[in-house]
Amino acid sequence: MSISDRIRVRERRVLSDHYGTLTSTKFEWRRDDGTWQMQSRDVFERGNAAAILPYNLAQRSVILVKQFRYPAFINGYDDLLIEAAAGLLDDASPEERIRLEAEEETGFRLHDVKFLFEAFMSPGVVTEKIHFFVAAYEPEMRVSAGGGLAHEGEEIEVLEVGIDEALAMIADGRIQDAKTIMLLQHAALRIFG
Numbered sequence: 713m714s715i716s717d718r719i720r721v722r723e724r725r726v727l728s729d730h731y732g733t734l735t736s737t738k739f740e741w742r743r744d745d746g747t748w749q750m751q752s753r754d755v756f757e758r759g760n761a762a763a764i765l766p767y768n769l770a771q772r773s774v775i776l777v778k779q780f781r782y783p784a785f786i787n788g789y790d791d792l793l794i795e796a797a798a799g800l801l802d803d804a805s806p807e808e809r810i811r812l813e814a815e816e817e818t819g820f821r822l823h824d825v826k827f828l829f830e831a832f833m834s835p836g837v838v839t840e841k842i843h844f845f846v847a848a849y850e851p852e853m854r855v856s857a858g859g860g861l862a863h864e865g866e867e868i869e870v871l872e873v874g875i876d877e878a879l880a881m882i883a884d885g886r887i888q889d890a891k892t893i894m895l896l897q898h899a900a901l902r903i904f905g
Contacts, residue, residue: 718742722750732758757839762810763798765895766820766849767875767903774878774899775818775849776892778869779860789888794871794881796892798842806830806843814847818870819858822847828898833890842891846899875904 720740728734734756740748766775781793799813807825814822825847832841860866873881878896881887887896 720748727754732756754837755839756837759800759802760806760841760843761798761800762806762813762843762845763796763891763895764810764814764822764825764845764847765796765892765899766814766818766822766847767899768849769903772875772904773872774875774896775820776871776873776878776887777817777858777860778871779867784888792869793889794887794892795889796895798891801843807845810843810845815855815858817858817860817866817868819856820849820853821855822849822853824848828895831894844891844895844898846895846903875899 718741721737722740723738725736726733727736734754736752736754738750738752741751742748767773775797776794777797778792778794781789784793797810797814797817799809799817801809804812807827810825811822814820814825825845828844828846830841830843832838834840858868858870860868875896878887879900882893882896887893
């Protein structure tokens with residue numbers, strides 16, 4: 713039996729349609745015992761995204777970015793968030809978008825980007841799926857200061873950090889972004905390991 717055979721959507725209302733679409737949906741879910749149970753979910757639909765971790769094997773370093781994130785702030789995080797460069801796909805392919813985002817945010821024009829995996833980050837509430845990438849970088853690949861796009865509200869600081877320091881930043885709480893933690897752990901195991 714397909715999942716689509718186990719769900720009957722009864723009502724879907726758009727609550728907000730600004731930065732993404734927030735909907736409230738009532739649906740019936742067919743349980744394993746065959747009974748139907750009414751459920752309700754609020755879901756934020758904002759499109760899929762891509763994230764990348766540029767790394768330099770010889771220097772044992774990675775490029776990260778640091779920026780203000782309002783949702784983290786209102787949840788008690790009183791600092792700029794350290795993250796991997798990332799962005800919404802906006803109708804581009806994941807590889808095309810991540811090349812553009814990496815250059816906009818970090819200032820590096822990356823050549824051989826490697827797709828790793830894709831994952832839902834908070835599937836109980838958000839539809840977004842992130843496509844994860846890595847790419848080697850060299851100092852001569854830097855074509856600008858980076859920093860993001862001011863008209864998109866971005867004010868990004870670029871960080872070049874040793875992999876050991878980046879892992880320590882996870883342990884001591886300076887890095888709390890899930891996509892970044894996933895990419896750094898992948899790098900520690902598969903690239904720098």
